[in-house]
Amino acid sequence: MTKKVISVHPETPFLEAAGIIFKYNFDGLPVIDKYNKLVGVLTEYDFIVKGSIVHLPTLIKILKNIPLYRKDRDLVRDNVKEIFSLKVKDVMNPDPLTISPLADVQDAAKLFSEHHRVNPIPVVDKSNILVGILSRYDLIKMYSRSLGIKNGSSLRKGRYVDRKISKVLSGLEGKFTIVSKIRTRFWFIISLLFVLIGFFVAMFLIMRIRIKF
DSSP states (O other): OBSSOOOBOTTSBHHHHHHHHHHHTOSEEEEEOTTSBEEEEEEHHHHHHTTOOOOHHHHHHHHHTSOOOHHHHHHHHHHHHHHHHOBHHHHSBSSOOOBOTTSOHHHHHHHHHHOTTOOSEEEEOTTOBEEEEEOHHHHHHHHHHHTTOSSGGGGGOHHHHHHHHHHHHHHHBTTBOOOOHHHHHHHHHHHHHHHHHHHHHHHHHHHHHHHHO
8 A cells, every 4th residue: 555645635625636636647535634534535536427527727718719698607607616616525425445454455456346436445444544545556566566577668578478477387386286288188088098998897897797697
């Protein structure tokens, strides 16, 4: 998880929070109270669903080039004023999905797979105090480090990939028996022949016993 978390408060102006998200290219921000307790989360998905995300410079430029009647101008002015007056608490998700700092990485991966729209996930302790934040990018970064990948260009090098595969396979030796498809088919045919030979031998012995009696 990321321990140094940038967060906002419920009374933070919505546009200020949106500016932080766009500035740092975040997927979302945790919302905390004065005691550092989590009270919600603000994500790009929440913006879009609630129809609150507006790029104001573009909006103003469009409005300047569109002829509007006085009545229409007043209506647009009221709508823009409403956007400016929005607080984080008006847009945030007040019941976000959270995870414990003691949870397994597999649990986190499962949460992300089951909740496709959730990103990031606030990490809170037993008292609901925010202690970190976990994003899909954090998991990707962790898996990349475990494979020794410093950048994506390494994956395009055939020898590098071959070395990593050999390392993984050597680590499995003594733990698992790795059998190729060809070897599996070979042993299957041998086993089948033994079964058939055993069957015919048994039938032959049965027939001989019947002939004697």
